[in-house]
Amino acid sequence: MRIPCPYCGERDVQEFVYRGDASPVRPLGEDGFYEYVYLRRNSAGVMREHWYHAQGCRNWIEVQRNTQTHEILGSVFARRVAL
C-alpha cells in the first residue's frame, strides 16, 4: 500500500504509524472521554484516518481510505484540518 504524504509524496505504508479514525475530537470538559478514547468508527468503506509519517517528514496526516478496497482517495496534513 502506498500512502500519499502531502509533503513527501507517495510512500510505502511501512514508513507510517497508524492511529486510526480521525473523527473523534478530544472533549474539553469532563464528559465524553469514554466515547473519545474507546468508540471509533469502524466503517466498511471510506474512513478518515490519522497516520504519522514517522520515517518521513514526521507529520500527522489525515488520509481518506476505503477499508474494503484499500483504495486511497487523498490525504492532507492533520493540522490543517484541525485549524
Place this chain on the structure above:
Amino acid sequence: MSRLPTGGLIDRAKPLNFTFDGNVYRGFDGDTLASALIANDVKLIGRSFKYHRPRGVMTAGSEEPNALVTLGVGARAEPNTRATTVSLFEGLEAVSQNRWPSLALDVLAINQLASPIFVAGFYYKTFMWPAKFWEKLYEPLIRRAAGLGRASMLPDPDHYDRNHAFCELLIIGGGPAGLIAALLAGRAGLRVIIADEDRLLGGRLLSERHEIDGRPAAEWARMAAAELASMPNVTVLTRTTVFGVYDGREYGAVERVADHLPRATAGQPRQRLWKIVAKRALLASGAIERPLVFGGNDRPGVMTASAVSTYLNRFGVVAGRRAAVFTTSDSGWATAEDLIAAGVEVAAVVDSRTSRHAAAGRVQVAGAEVFLGAAIDDVRGRTARSVDVRMANGQSRRIAADLVAMAGGWNPSIGIGSNLGSRPVWSDTIHSFVLDSAPAGMTAIGAAAGRLSLSEALSSGATAAANVVADFGRSASPTAAPQCSDDPAAVTPLWHVATRKTKAFVDFQHDVTDDDITLAAREGFVSIEHLKRYTTLGMATDQGKTSQLNGHALLAEATGKTIAEAGTILSRPPYLPVAIGVFAGHHREAHFRPVRRTASHDWAVTQGASFVDAGQWKRAQWFARPGEQSWLETVNREVTTTRNGVGICDVSTLGKIDVHGADAAVLLDRLYVNMFSTLPIGKARYGLMLREDGLVMDDGTTTRFEEHRFFVTTTTANAGKIMQHIDYARQVLWPDLDVQATSVTEQWATYAVAGPLSRTLLQKMLPDLDLSNEGFPFMAVAEFRWNGMPARIFRLSFSGELAFEVSVPANLGDAFIRAAFDVGHDFDLVPYGTEALGVMRIEKGHPAGNELNGQTTAGDLGMARMLSKKKDFIGRVMAQRAGLVAADRPSLIGIKPIDRDARLRAGGHLLACDAASVAANDEGYVTSVAFSPTLGHSIGLALLKRGAARHGERIRVHDPVRGADIDIEVCDPVFVDPEGVRVRG
C-alpha cells in the same frame, strides 16, 4: 536416448552432466531437468502425496504437479522443486522424494491397497480412540507419511537481494501478447518492465511451430527480445516470476539470479525480491492446458499435449515411442501433427467430439487411427503401456502406447488478476474462467484474457499496448500486430470419463480422485471452498493450476449446477511458491534488525563490557574485570564502588526531545500530570505522563533552559513513541499552540557520573563550572562548553547518590569518556553498566520499565499526589474511572526475604503465607529484583493489593515455574537513603 537428432533451442555443443538419484545422465545447455530426464528415458520421477503412486513428468511448465525433486545437497538442498522449471547446469544433483527406501520400491505405496478406506476426509471419521493415541501414534504416522521433500535442517547459506522499481507499464509474461505489447510500448518511449519466469522470452512461441512475419516464431521472439534489450527505457527480467499484486499498484516479483549456475560467485545473491510500482500492468501470463480426468491418467507417460509438443519442439525430446492423443480441443491435433512431423508414431487420436478435424486426414495418412466421439477410459501399465479407448459405439479397443497426450482445453492464468478480490467469471466461449474486471491499472491480454489463438493473442497485446501508450499521451507505431500462422483453439469440454476400472485423478499431487469429489458432495461439502478444504483439492504445491477447474466441474456435475454457479476460488499470492529467504533478504540472523551503538560503544568494548539489547540499542550491561567469578561479583563491585566513590554510566539511549516555542510550557503542562510552566529556568523536574486512558505512559526529567526552550527526556524504550505522542499533541490536538519539537536523542552523548566523589571528579574535569551544592543544587542544570563545543550538565540522580549527568555532542562522546577516565584514575573511577544502574534504582525504589508496564496507574506507583488539580492534562479524566482508583489495586511496595540469604526473582506472585496456591488468593507480583550489595541481601519491588498500607506484613513469593516459595517482608520501596540526604549532599 529419446533425443531427436536435430531441432530445439538447446545447445548441442554444450553437453552437461547431472545426476538423479545418484545416476549420472547427460543433457544440454538449454534443457530443463525434466527435458533432460525425458531425453534419458527416465519416466518415474516421484511419488504422490497420499497413495505414493509412481509419477512422471506431466507438464512442461511451472504448473507441474508430479515431477517434484529435491535439488542440491546439504545446506543447499531445495525440496519440492519442479523438474520442469529447473535449468540444467553442469553437476546438477537431484533426488526423488516422498519414497522409502527407493523411488522404484516405495513401502508406503501400500497406502494404495488401503485406498478404499483412505477416501477424502477419512481421518475425520477415525483415529479418535483411545483419546491419548492421537499425538502418540496416529498423528506421528500421518505426519511421517505426509509431506513431500525434506528440509535441509541447516541454515540457508545463500544471499538474497532486493530491488525497487517504478515504471509506467509492467508486462507480466513474455509470450506473444506480452512481447508485442512491450515492443510497442517500448518504441513509444514508455518506461516498461517485462518479466517472464522462463530463461527466454517467447512463451509458447518457443514450443509451437508457428510463423510470424514470415519467420519461425522462435526466431521472431529472439529478435523481439533483442530489440527490447536494446531499449534504455525497457527493463527485461527473465527468470523472474511476478508472484502477486498488492495495494497501490505494487507488484512483487522474484528473480532467480543464480539458481541456474553451478555455483554463485562470491556475493552473488541466489534470488532477488523486486518490488515494482507500476502505473499500468498487462497480465500476459498465458494459459495452462487442462488435463483430462480418466482412469489411469496419472501414470508416468501421460502428459498434457502442450507439454508433449514443448518437449519435441523446444527441447528436441520425444517423451515416448508410440503415442496416443486424447483431445477435446483443436490444440490436441496440433500435438499429433507435431509428433508425426518429428517422426514419432502416433497410434491413435481420440477426440471426444464427433466432428472431424481438418487434420484428421493428415494423421490418418501418417498411420494413426482416429476415434471421434470417443474417450480413453483407462491407461494400463506401471508406466503407460496401453490405453483403452471407449469408442462412440460403446465398444472398447486396447491400443499400445507409451505416451498419452491429453488436451482438455485451456485455462487462462488469471491468478494475479484476482489477488485483489476481482471475481473471475465463466466464459462459455472458452469454457473456463476469465477476468471480468481486473485490479486498477491492470488489463489481461493474450491467452490470459482468453485470446487463445496466436493471432488473437498478438492483436490483443497490440491493442492493449496502444491504449496504454495513448493514455500516457504518446503515440505508438505501428499499432497493428504482425501477420502470423494461426491455430484455432476451439474446445468442447469433457470434464470426466466415468470409469470403474482405475482411479481417475483430478488433483494429481494430492491424489484427489473423481470419486473423492463425488463423496465430498454426498457429504454436503458442496461449496467449492468446502470441497477444497475437505478433499484438499488445489492445495498442493501447484495450487490447483491443473486441477481446480476439473474439480469444480465435477462438483457442479454432482450437485446439478453449472460451473458458473458453482463458482471458483480467488487466487492469493504468491502465484508460484517463493522461497522465504527472498522475502527476508539481508535481514536475517544477526542482521535481522539494525544495531544502535552509543558514542562510547567502542570504548566500552575495550573496557570488557558485556552488552544487553535495549530495543535496538546495545547497552553495556557490566564491565567484568579479570578474576571476577560471576556477573554478580562484577555488578556488586560496580555498585559498591559507585556508592562509595564514583562511577560513570552511559545513559545516552534515553530519549531526548527539544520542545521550543512560545507555548512550550503550555504543551508540557498538558502532556504531564504535573506542572512545568512553573519550572524555573535552569532547573530540571521529574515528570509523569499518562496515556489518554489514564494509565502511566512514561516518565523522565524535563529541563527549562530558557523561557521558551525546554528539553524533555524519555525512557529508552519509549523514545520513539513519545516523540510521536508530542507531535500528535502539537499537530492534531492543539495545532494553535506555538510549539516546535524535534528528537535530539542522537545529538547528545550523556553520562551519569554518580557517587560521593562525582563532584570532585567533575570539578577537576570542568574547572570553570561551580558545581558546589550552593552554586549548583539538586535539579540544577547548566549549559557550558567542552572542548569549545556546546555541552550540558544536570544535577540529576537515578542512583540515589550525589550525581550529575553530563551531555556532550555525540561525536565527542568517545573523547569525553576517555577524558573522564584520564582524570578518574585518581579517584578509582569505575564504569558501571545497566545492571548496576538497575540495582541502584531498585535500592532507591525508582519505578522503571518493569513497573511502567502499561497496566499501572500513577496511584499504583505511589505517585497519585503528582496529579495536578490545577490544570487539564492527557489522561486526567479517564484516570478517575472506578477500576483505576479501586482501593484493592496493586500498589508499589518493597520486599525483603525473611531469610536474608534467599534469592528473590521477578515474576513471582504474592500470596498470604498460609493461603492455598490458587488464583483466587493471588495478590500481586514481583516486578523487579536485585541483590543489594549495600544491604547485603536480595531486595525487590512489587505490586501488591493495598500494598502501601501493608508495610511490615509477612507474605510469600510464589514462583512455581522456577522453584520454591520465599517468605518476604513487605516494606517501603525505598531501601537506601529514604530521606534523600545523599542526592542533596
Place this chain on the structure above:
Amino acid sequence: MAKGLEISECQRFGLATVMLRKNANHAAVGAALQVAAPADPTWVASNELTMIGTGPGMWLALTETPSQHWSATLAERLAGVASVSDQSGGYVIFRIAGSSARTLLQRGAFIDLTPPAFGAGSVATTVIAHIGVIIWQIDDVPTFHVALFRSFAGSFREWLDTASVNLTF
C-alpha cells in the same frame, strides 16, 4: 567496491534542525539566513549554508565549514522565526557517488530515485534497511548524500558492503 561507485563519509559539518515558529513563514527564514528555505523536499545552498527540506516548515541546515558557535549563531539569526536544534553530533553523512550509486540506493530505498522523479536538488526522507535516512542528490554524476543517525552508522555500513558487492549481478 563495484565499478562506478565511490563511498566516503563526510568528516566535518554543522547540522541543525530548523523548525518554523507559529505565524512565521518560509520567506522570513530565507531572509534571516540569506538562503531560500524550500517549501518542498528539495535543497537550496548559498553562503556556505544548505537548507534541506525535510518537512513542512522543517529543514536541516547544513554547513561544511562550521564554527564552534555555529548552531547558536543560527538560532540567534532565526530568533522569533524558527527554532533551532543542533544536530551536528547526531548524524553521520555518507557521500555515495558514481554511475552505480543510484542502482545501489535503489536496492535499499522504496522511492523512485530515477529522473525526473528524483534528480540533483531533490531530497527524500525515507528508510533503507530499516534505518531512517535523508537522501539528497548533489549532482548528475550522480552524487548522493545520505544522512542518518550516528548510532546506526555501523549497521548502515554493513548494508552498504553487502549491497555494493552484488551490484554487478
Place this chain on the structure above:
Amino acid sequence: MAHFSLLALAKNALSGHRDWGPTWRNAAPRKAYDIIIIGGGGHGLATAYYLAKVHGITNVAVVEKGWIGGGNAGRNTTIIRSNYGLEGNTSFYEWSMKLWEGLEQDLNYNTMVSQRGVLNLYHSDAQRDAFARRGNAMRLSGVDAELLDVAGVRELAPFLNFDHARFPVMGGLLQARGGTARHDAVVWGYARGASDRGVDVIQNCEVTGMLRGPDGSISGVETTRGTIQAKKVGMSVAGSSSRVAEMAGLQLPIESHVLQAFVTEALKPLIPGVITFGAGHFYISQSDKGGLVFGGDIDGYNSYASRGNLPVVEDVCEGGMAIMPLIGRVRLLRSWGGICDMTMDGSPIIDRTPISGFYLNAGWCYGGFKATPAAGWCFAHLLATDRPHETAKAYRLDRFATGHLIDEKGQGAQPNLH
C-alpha cells in the same frame, strides 16, 4: 446421523462410500426460533451445539451469510493454548483447553487436537521475568507452564538460531498442553453435532437488518432469505461485529484489522509444536499435511479486505530468517488474510447489550480460534440463562467505561498494538 469409527469407515468402503449422508443438514430458514445465532463460524456453531447439548434448547438457527467456517474459523493458524497471564483470561482459556481435550470424543469427529506444545521464546531478563509472571499466573489457575532456559529450548528445538542471533534466545515459556487443531474439522464437527440435535444450520443467508419489538427489543432478523423471528439474537460474527452491531444501533469499542497468515509447501516433519518468536513478530507450527504454518503481526490498519500487504510478509519472513534460517529455501505457498475484530484492550466481549434480546460474542482479536469451545459454551450459557458464565464474567462490554480492563500487553486503547 451415522456414527464415525474405523469400523464404519471399513463397512462403507465395501459399498464404495455411497451410503454416507450429509455431514450436517443444510436447512432452510423457518419463520421463528427461540434463538438465532448470527454467524456460522466455529463460535456460532459451538454456541448452537452447547445450547442444544447442555441447555436442551434446540429451536435454534445458525444463520451464515456464506458457507460455514468461511470467516476466521477457516483462516486462522489453528493454534490452541491457554497461556494467559491476567485474571479473567487464564481460567477462561483453560476451560477452553479442557473442552478441546475431550472434543473429538464429545463430537464423534476427529478435529485433530494435537497437544504438541506451545513455546514462547524470550531474549532478555525482563522478558523472562514477564514470562515468569505469566507462567506463575497460569500455574495458580491450574494451567501447565514451564519456564525453560536456553538449554531447555535447545533440547526442544535444536534447529533454532542460537549462535548468530540479533536477539539471542535465552529461554522460553512452554505450555506442553498447547498445540493445534484442524480448524475446518472443528467447524464441521460442531455443525454436525448441532444439526443432529435439531439446530438449523442455514447457509447463504445474510442478515441485512434487525427486527424490533414494540419495546425496542430485538425480535428477529431480516435476511436475504426472508424475515426470521426469534426471542433472542446472538451475534458471533468475527470480522463483521461492528457492521452487525450497527444494525442493532450499537457502536462497539472494536476496530477491524487484517491479519495475514502463511503456509509453505509440504515438508516431512520438522517442527515439533508451536514456536513463537515475539521479538521478531513470528510464530510457526507444522500442519499434519507437512506445511509450515506461520504468521506475525496484524498489518496494523483498519481493513475489511481479507488480504494484507507486502511489508508484513517481509517482516514475518525476516522474523523467520532471524530465528530459523533453515527455512530460507522453503517456499511460501499461499498467504491469506483474516479480519480480526480488535478490542481496545485486546480481550474479548461476551455479554448482554443495552438492547434487550441482543447478545454479543465479539472482539476476539487474533485469538478467537483457541477460544472456540469455551466461547461457544459461555455464549450458550449467557443466551440460555441471561447470566454470564463464571469463567467469562470479566468479558463485560462496560469494562472500558468502568476501567476494569484486561490488557495483557499493556498497550492501552490502540487496537493495532494488541
